[in-house]
Amino acid sequence: MATLFRRRAQRTHVERVRHRRHEGFLRYANFRWAKISGMLCLLIVASYALVDVTPRPNGGSWYGYTLGTIGAALILWLTALGYRKRRMTSDYWSLKAWTSAHVYLGLSLIVIGTWHTGFQLGWNVHTLTWALMMLVILSGLYGVIVYATLPAVLSNNREQMTQMQMLEAIRAFDRQLHAAAQPLTAEDTAPVLAALDEDPFAGGIRARLTGRYPRCATAAALRALAGSHAADAEARGKVVGLLRQKEAALARLRRHLRLRALLEIWVYVHVPLSFALIVALSAHIVSVFFYW
């Protein structure tokens, strides 16, 4: 192409892969990886029944070794997702495709790993490896479920507001409360001031995940003012109105934080367990060679 920018254009004119529609990772390429993973599992289950391993199917047979090696390779590859996700190389790849393959091939480990053991589970480091693997898979499954269900809820809850805007809204109510609380009696002012001091992020992990804040100072202030009989009824009415609005804004922010936490928390189980799994797997492999 001969335009002003001829040279550069030739180098960068690339085939861009375009997807016209939003296609989620679960449906990616018409369930390609689900199909591949399903076939793999079927193949293993069928061959396990057909192949006659003597004396009995076991991780130590050639068949067991094969499945074990595939399993271990898969685990390392699955762990590499954390790296792929953050390494922005410029060549063509899509994290959606990776996640899709991760989920479905990860699930196939249930069959690969279990059939590898020849169903010989006991109380040893080998079974620890298997158990860790199953836990990682379970946590992953939880992840997929929240990924599939919570985004829409998150979107509905925020109603086009950003987290910053939610915080801003709360601060704005605080400012108005500060002014409106001036005429209140000292007794009525105290709970309002406590509500102003409240940090919307406080409350700890429990509150974050359940969305329940039993010690919420705003709610407490509302209760206190409702029970108050001081002579400042008009000003109190105004403050109560503002407290209600602040409570609603806080509730939105808390739901937002809760949903975000639920979408993230499982990764803090999934990833450390993955590393524990790799350690246990190494121990398993070393031990089987040692006792051979």
Next chain:
Amino acid sequence: MSEAVRVAIIGSGPAGLSAAARAAQLGLSHVLLEKTDHLSDTIFKYQKGKHVMATPARLDLRSDCRFDEGSREAILGIWDEDAAANKVTVAYRAEVVEVTGEKGAFHIRTASGDTIVAEHIVLAIGTQGNPNRLRCPGNDLPHIIYQVDDPEDFRDRHITVVGSGDAGIENALGVAEEALENRVTILNRSKDFARAKAKNVSDLMEAGENGAIDIRTETQPKIVEPGWLTLETPTGDERIECDVIVARLGSVAPRAFVESMGIEFTGPDREAFPKLSPTFETTVPGIYVIGALAGYPLIKHCMNQGYDVVEFINGNNALTPADEKNLATIFANLPQQKTVGEWLDHLRVRVRIFADVSPLQMREFMLDSKLAYYPAGEVVFEKDEPGSSLFAIADGHALVEVAPGVTVPIEQGSIFGEVGLISGRKRGATIRAGEDSIFVEVSRTAALKLMGAVPGAKRVIERISLERQLLQIFKGGLRVEDLAPVIDGAEVIRVSAGKPVVVEGDAGDDVYVVRSGSMVVEKHIGGRPIFLRYLPAGSYFGEMAVLSGEKRNATVKAAVGSEVIKLTGAGFKAMLAARSQVRAATEAAVAERAAMNGFIESRKTSYTSAVDLYSDTASFIMKEGLGEATDALLIDENLCVGCDNCEKACADSHEGLSRLDREAGRTFAHLHVPTSCRHCEHPHCMADCPPNVIHRGPDGEVYMEDGCIGCGNCMRNCPYGVIRMESTPPPKPGLLSWLLLGRGPGPGEPSPQWTKANMPEGKKPKKIAVKCDMCKGIAGGPACVRACPTGAAIRVSPEEFLSVARLEEDAD
């Protein structure tokens, strides 16, 4: 009245100052008249500490004053020294209000009533103009200001902002920053904020809801007193506390003042400049115009012109312009050897669109252009390639491939590539050199400037464009001659967003071609308007009624501000009659559209909700201004887990700064339009970039090449708020050392604190414009899309997104 000076220079910006310094050096009697009490007011008003850039780097500076990139303060300091060292005579607070007389004895009257007599005048007043002032009693009080340099200067005050444009809103938001504890009121004479950007309006409304700003509509200032302001409101007068009034009422462009001296402009448009000779002389002998006012907004150009103009006035006609060397390189690689001057004349004689261009303008255009030799048969560009520059044929001829193996010649002197000028979209056909040829390639911006400045060029380009556009649309052996009946009656109509061009049920048989912008087609089905189709620029509509003779069967309205070309039904029929293939092709197109309408109508009865959703989604997308997008980021919030990996990926593929804000932006039915560049068909951001560094790249991306001077014009011009002014953060440790050792801030844009703490000693952060470049040059394509783990993020054009295929799938 004092004795006449040889030259009076009005305006002490870089252009005027440099002129005055040259005059002083040459020993000419002179005076530099400056409105304010300091030199160079435009630069004086830059933000504190702004890094001023010295582009274009390849141009040498020729001035008696120094200039190199550096902070605003350093540059102003150096100029003060240079003005003194050159013994420039400056008259401060000398705002010129009137110029009379003629060459040899101009009478220059200032606002304070003084008169200066000068033989020559150099007008270098820039383009900033004067801010409109408040008109109510008390408007001369000192607490009324017309600009906010730094919101931090205001703390704990009652501030009233008057004016509802972007400048006013931005100032109000700035001083309303919570930490400053100001009490801010903004006044708007009308009901809504129609003149401001949507982003600013929504920020303001939010600040209003939060109580940070008191928004008073249909309210104006009535009386200004120290500490108090009386307002005229719909419910009567009201007196509020007010320590500072920020008046942002727009400014009067200096054009009227310039014209009052008798100086002619090149045309009525906003883009027009004063008509100038090669020596910068206007149509009034003895008055010269230089600098931004002459259409040269870069400081270096301004300073060079200041030097040159005084040399010219002093009779030095042998002076070669400072850009001679740059022009010479443009002509260097051609088979013929000619001097720069000969080349410029050659082009003006041989190319139709350059016929009316002055030698001075010609130099300017050539600097933004390229002249290249193409051996016979070489491809100039290919069909469907994005590209927006305009080509003119200086020697030889070009061949357009209208169908495989079928070519049509374009003769010497004519142009091609003009479609890109108007719609900024893909090339419509492949073009080759028909013989050994020389083509001039003018960048889109330079071409638009040419059209603004030279009406003759504009007429030629518009006529040719229309002919070609029609040939494109109605293929099949149509020739320019056949078009005559249609084109002679054609009319270009501007339609503002949302306005209908054709209304369902009306009679009428005119045919319309979308020249720029885009249209949506709607039909009333089951009692509500249902979206049928999106028509991008280059499509046509209205042909159904011509063929069938019936009433309009759908409404077509502008999705964004657009231009359509109206062709009379009679002319169109005559054209169809002349060429039977054209008729057949048009009938086929009509049948296809009718079938699609039929499909949607049939679905509406059985799948009402799917059709309604499709239709509502389409209106949402249009409301978000995506009608003018060519490629927009859309996020499906059924899938988005909020991990912000898109933002991180963008930052990590682009100097550590993210070019999108995922969470911000509007959402409808879980479809979210984040804040990210849409690569508009007509990028607003390009409109006013002094170094002209914003371009459209080969994949349709709107990007900035190096050389941004950080003026922020593009940021203000983009209606979608997607441009940030930021300085590049320092490089961070690699990913592995973060993963394994926890070093550095991790993936994504580092926090401002980290950036500040890790900025290398002595490195001055330069804030320049930062925006999405559609991951230009990255082989894998848009990083934001690739990095989304769930597939929530996609980049599409509206026509791709709103295809009927979508509806078919949803309904199934």
